Amino acid sequence: MIQWAPYAFVRLALALAAGILTYLYIGSTLPPLIVPVLGLMLLYCGLQLWLGRRAAPALLDALGLMALLTVYAAGLALTQQATESRADNHLQRFGSRIEFYRAVVDDYTVTRPATYATTVRVSAVRVAGQWRAAIGGIRVSVPRDSGVAAPQYGDVWLVRGAPAPSKPPLNPGEFDYRRYLEYHQVYHQQFIHPDQYLKMGVEVPNRWQALGMKTARVLDGVFRQYVHARREYALASALVLGIKDEVDQQTRQAYANTGTTHIMAVSGLQVGLLFAAVTWLLGLLPGRRGRLFQFGTAALGLAVIWSYALLTGLSASVLRAAVMFTFIILARAWGRQSNMFNTLALAAFVLLCYDPFLLVDVGFQLSFLAVLSIVYLQPRIVRWLDVQGWFIDRQRPWHPKAVQKFWRANGWFWDKVWQATALSLAAQVATLPLSLHYFHQFPLSFLASNLIAVPISSAAVYVGLGLLVLKGLVAAVGLLLPGVAAWLDVLPQGVGWLFEKMIWCFNEYIFGVGHLLPGALLTEIHLSAPQTWLLFAWIVVMLVFFAVRQLGWLVLAFCLACGLAGSKVWAARQLAPDKQLIIYSIPRRSVVGFWEGAAAEIVMADSLPLSETERTYRIVPGSIQREARRVLYYQGWPAAPVPTRRLNENTLLVWRGLRVALVAGKVARAQAPSPVDVIVLRRNARVWPEQLAAAFGTGAPVVFDSSCKSWYVARQDSILQAAGFRTYDVTMRGAFVVAPRQ
Known part of the structure; x- marks a missing residue:
């Protein structure tokens, strides 16, 4: 059984998160909650004061459940109050x-x-x-x-x-x-x-945030001055300051493909490194046992960590790390032992009270899950192998001292490598479902990438921060002794050179891993929200099984795995007979998709290929959602396997019994209309309602594709509707989807 007593804030954080999630799903149907929740809080406090610890164990348990219910209701009310759209003057x-x-x-x-x-x-x-x-x-x-x-x-x-x-x-x-x-x-x-x-x-x-932004721009100027290569400068600013404006798309993709995107963004890693550096420096000071010294060093540590958090924009992961280390520092100052699970839950509780919508922030979710998994799993994975012990066992009493030192040094080094491996594995366990759900890919090369890149980038963070401090000292000396500043500038120049080379090293390593292991990235994986919850549940149940070694948990894990697999099979079965014609909404483009189950033909009607950005953000998400196995792209109708007939600038096509007219120019006169199911107007086609009615009738909807200008759509829309046509603008309303007649 789980002993909940040592994990008070874990219970409270889970109850608060449950209340927030409930509001996000059904909040719009709820009446104002602030008054009932305040009444519930007063009732709980009154019962707690009246009963105290004299109550029977059953009543104490009921009070505990009431406390959780109160926190759950508070989560609902906090989220409701934080929703600005409810205000009368919104x-x-x-x-x-x-x-x-x-x-x-x-x-x-x-x-x-x-x-x-x-x-x-x-x-x-x-x-x-x-x-x-x-x-x-x-x-x-x-x-x-x-x-x-x-x-x-x-x-x-x-x-x-x-x-x-x-x-x-x-x-x-x-x-x-x-x-x-x-x-x-x-x-x-x-x-x-x-x-x-x-x-x-x-x-x-917010004056503090304004100060942080202004300081960040000044410090970014330091990196711009001393890190000369553009790519390395962009990564330096992203790594230390969280400014990613200059990072090019190729670099972003390389880091995403190797599972090292967290290196390129300021997160808990940087705050943790700063916390470790501050702790080490304060540990060098004399008089460390005094109470006043402990509170003074705690205040200094908090000032450093929160200054850095403010400087880097207070992202969700940085906030999590800053709040968590705040509680650790305060606990140490008061001489209290801190339970890491409680500390993590307390940090989540405080942040969710500050902003309930952080719960749906991807950075917040991944950050907390990664730390939770590392705290629980890394020590257990490390115990799988006694690496240092294995090397120590290789020593013999008759070995020379140099040989014995060699074995001990090897043991220390490979033990650190194993610990880093265990950390990376532990972080992936809890974040795997969310990574698949949000990013639809999983890099198998994450171990090879992180084992080298993370230590180098961590050292680079220290060097980058050292460059900023050194530049500040040189600037301060320059104010007092202007003639000396030019000579002293050689110091930040040297550190800047080292910083640039370190960034170049781990950047080249990341690109190298991507080139050497091109097939190590599993892509286009789709997990729906229920399937993500099933995968989470399976992971939790398996962890419980390994902890308690009871067969019932393994049976439950098997049932969850079957449920997950069955949901994928059911989704594929539902999708197999589905057929759709889609007029995509892609700015200034005419793109038509013909979908049959998990296969599709995508035709660019304007004969220009899609850019990688257009394909990645406009077409591929739908392909992943349908778990497509075959998606073919065609530039123009002559190459496409769809029966078409050209009429000057216009195209008539028939697909699975669906008749579509794509009109880009004048419509030829017809003695009798040839009815179609959809009329698509392209490239600001100069046609009048009577021409369309004479050629195709008035029964088909008229679709303005994305190649039509806004002024053209505004003019033609009212004219066509007045003539009895139904109209649809993909630029404003999204892709037009129609199913062929069965």
């Missing part, structure tokens, strides 16, 4: 009536090839000539035209026009960016032209 209440709005830039600015992207928080809107208080977040994009400055944190804007609600996924299986934004309390998006907004001033929402 942007959603005003819709398209907004004439102007006032907002402040409240996030980092992401620099893209053609735009700047950031988030603004609205404080007021003008509706019908009157200004009204409002709240809400908008994800905005501004073109990177000459003379347009990048948005800065705290800039106050006056913007003309109403923002649009965030778009749902436009193609089957595509990433749900709308839901991602909603979890960050952003419900609108807008592309803002330079003449559409005016900077009115600066009102920093």
Whole structure:
């Protein structure tokens, strides 16, 4: 049996998370909860004070269950209170009536090839000539035209026009960016032209965050100065500061393919390294036994860790590490022993109270699961092999001292390698279901990649931080002795050279592993949410079986495995007879997909090949969702195996009894209409409703594909609807899907 007494916060964190998840699934149907939850809390506190410890064990157990119920209800209420869209003055209440709005830039600015992207928080809107208080977040994009400055944190804007609600996924299986934004309390998006907004001033929402951003830009300038190669500079800034704007897509993909993406992002690894360095440095100071010294060093350690967390943007993984190490430092200062599971659960509890929507943050989930798995599994995996003992057993009393030192050194080295291997294996166990669910791939080369890259990158973090400190000292000396600063600059130059070479080494190693083991990446794996839960349950049950060695747990694990396999077979059986014609929503493109079960032909009607980005983000997610086994791409209709007939610039095709007219030019006159099932207008086809009715009738829906301009769709849509046609715009409403007649 599991002894819950030592894990009080584990129980509370699980109850809080259950309440948050319940709200995310059915929260929109619940009435206001804050008053009932406060009443439940008061009732619990009253019962606890009245009964105390004098109550019978059964009553104490009932009080414990009531405490968990209270925390569960608190999770519901906290998530409800954190949902901005429930407010009466939220942007959603005003819709398209907004004439102007006032907002402040409240996030980092992401620099893209053609735009700047950031988030603004609205404080007021003008509706019908009157200004009204409002709240809400908008994800905005501004073109990177000459003379347009990048948005800065705290800039106050006056913007003309109403923002649009965030778009749902436009193609089957595509990433749900709308839901991602909603979890960050952003419900609108807008592309803002330079003449559409005016900077009115600066009102920093959070001075500490503004200071962290400003400091990060200054420190990024240090790396830009001393790390000269562009790729190495981009990785240096990502590794130490969490700034990934300059990292190219090829490098990102190489790290994803080898399971080392965590190296490229500031996470708990960097905070842990900083914590270890601070602990070691403080341990060198004299007088370590005094109470005042312990509290002083704790305060210094907390200041260093939280300064770094603020500097790197307070991502979910950094927050988890910072909060967890905060409790460890405080426990040490008070002389308390800390249970790592309790500490981890307490960190999760505090963070979820601060922001309940962190629970659905991928970084938060992967970070906590990886640490939980490492804490539990790594010591057990390490005990599989006594590496150091094996080398020590090779020693003999008659061996020279040099030989004995050789055996001991080998034992120490290979024991560290085995511990690192155990750590990497342990981290993968708990994160495997989420990795498959979110990223649809699993790198078999993760051990080979992490064993070398992680130690080098960890050392590089120390060297990078040392470069920043050294540059700061040189700059301080330069203020006092300007003539000496130029001579001292050779020191950061040397450290910068070493830093650049270390980054080059582990970067080349990652690319080398990818080239040497091209088949070590399992891709296009689809796990639905229920299947992910089944895989999690199977892993937990197997861990329990290995812990208690009872056959019943193995039987349960077998049943879960059968359930998982059966769900995959059932999904494949359901999909096998499914046939769909899809007009994809890909900006400025005409792409048609013909799906039959797990096979498809994708035709680019404009005869131009899809870019890798278009294919990866628009087509492949749907292929993974259907677990496609054969997807073929064709440039133009002549190469495609679909029967077609060309009429000038237009194409008539018949697929599985489904008749489709793709119209890109004038429609030829016809004595009698030839009915079709779908009419697709391409490339701003100059046609009139009477021409379409004469050629194809009015029964078929008219679909504007993504090659049509917005002004054209706006004009033609009203004209066609007035003539009795049904219309569909894939740019606004997503891909058009139709099934052939059975």
